[in-house]
Amino acid sequence: MFRNQYDTDVTVWSPEGRLLQVEYAMESVKQGSACVGLRSNSHCVLGALKRSVSELSWHQKKLLEIDDHMLVGIAGLTADARTLAKYMRNECLHNKYVYGTPMPPHQLMADVADKHQRTTQTYVRRPFGVGLLVASVDPLTQKPHLYQTCPSGNLYEFYASAIGARSQSARTYLEKHHETFGDASRDDLIVHALQALVGCVSGDDELTKENASIGIVGKDEKFTLLEGDALQPFLDRLELKGGDDDEEEAGDDAAAEAEPMET
């Protein structure tokens, strides 16, 4: 991995004008298991592929509740994500105390992005090794929003997106179907999320009620987590569809994603 003499410190530029430590941190997001997010005009849904470290362990949690109107899906270092989730929960509580209303998501996301950015410009810190997909409903307008953060401090808003290992396949699926998401029902969004996830499962594995996880927030729906048996009816719908045409071999992910750092 040792690329050159400019990659041992976040605050040192490479002659090509890149911050290699930041780019390495972005790589760690691509190592994490996949996470997809999409929204309609009323709901925002996240889907995640959970990993277990061994046959005898439980699957690692991938979707975290922030507040009634907000949840995050993570890809990358789980421990780093917990720090960020704790910060976000705290900000939400603080906002409720000070202003009496739930935290406006766009405001929180700007703060989270700033928190990421600070690490890329400070000698004593390292960038967060995690990417977040944030599903939220703006408490003022009751409209859903999907945001994506990355270690560099960049922040994006999406109609649909996916991060993590083999997520290119999910993005391809989402790009193909995004035009139907706007008016899609809550349940259809969930099925789309699962369908997108199917392509992110590694070779000999499959998407099951054990390793899949769905989180929802909506116009009139507080944070809901669907896991295990609650998820089975949706997985059944997936099989009924039987449509595997959207799945693609995701073998050359790394090549497709090795783009220069976004600035």
Next chain:
Amino acid sequence: MWGMNHHHRSSAPADPKSHTTRPIVTGASVLGVKYNGGVMLAADTLLSYGSMAKTMNASRLMEIDQTLIGASGEYSDFQAIQEMLEAKSLQMQSGLLQEREGDEPPMTARSMWNYLRVVMYHRRNKMNPLWNSVVVAGKDGATGEFFLGNVDRLGTTVEDNIMATGFGAYMGVPLLREKWRPDMDEGEARALLEDCMKVLYYRDCRAASRIQLAKVSADGVLISEPYELETSWAGSTDYIPLNTPLALP
């Protein structure tokens, strides 16, 4: 001197540190009512330095982000609150990720009221209160409902259909309660507030007959120029003798 021979003893200093213990330049009552289609505030424009009438044309009503704020009590503290809220508004607007749909203000009246509560309560816990009673009026962007609330210098919050601070809390509230109806139109609300301001002018030695009205309605926020109430001491028997009840004509 007193402390000369006692410096070895640890005791409370003779002159303990103290903050504001009384207001200096003050404004009198602020009144407010909700009506059918809006919410309206009234305040006179007199600033008093003790019992001296110091300034006759100072506005105690302000607008910030489509919310109305009216304050009685220490005027310099009100000015500080004004600057604080303006800074807060700018900060919130610049923090926006993108243009918001529509022209939703970054803070609603209710959240501004809540924020003021935090500030006032914090200051009183520091034993350094902002010496005001603040009325907040506006519209809730999400529900379209009108809001009328009050925060005092201790951080106590009240929300109601009618509101009065200062002497108005004693002499305005009974009159407002008696005459207020939820279906009042704008004209009735204005007449009620003006009548109450007159009673306060006759009874409260720190009140004046030069007032401003302000309203929040579907059309937005409007603060009137200061104008004179028509008052007369000729019929003073209606108001002044101590045995007459405090009633509207």
